[in-house]
Amino acid sequence: MLGFGSGQTCWLRLDRRRKAGVFNRLHRILLAELHAAGELDWSRAYVDGSHGRAT
Template identity: 60%
Template sequence: MSSRRGSSRTNSGPRSNRCCHHARRFPGRKPLDDPRVLCGIPFVLHTAIPWEYLPQELGFGSGMTCWRRLRDWNDVGVWQRLHEILLGKLPATDQLDMSRAR
């Protein structure tokens, strides 16, 4: 019989394609899906509400969850990569107006 405590496990499961890997807390709540949190971050930033006032009814998770993911994704460069991808794709679709850029 092998002990799980001494074994090393790789993160090759379905969560390995996430933007930023989060340590799984056990016991406790499962982490909220990244796409749901990704919708909550721009909502808070656009409406300029405090993070703690993000309505739970919208399904984006708590404001603290959104803030933590924003921080974590910023630390690993997700936002910079997303910005570069969008800048690379939008001009080809004529959806980026550069007339006001300096």
């Protein structure tokens, strides 16, 4: 036991944070910091539309 609670408790906490947009905000912050440091190489990026809704 690592002291983080049961698997269900951990999952519920992660799900609550996901629904609150925590991980999306962290992702945007990380991208902004990497961009400011010149550490992003968009020439090697691609978009995979299989997981997003078409609008």
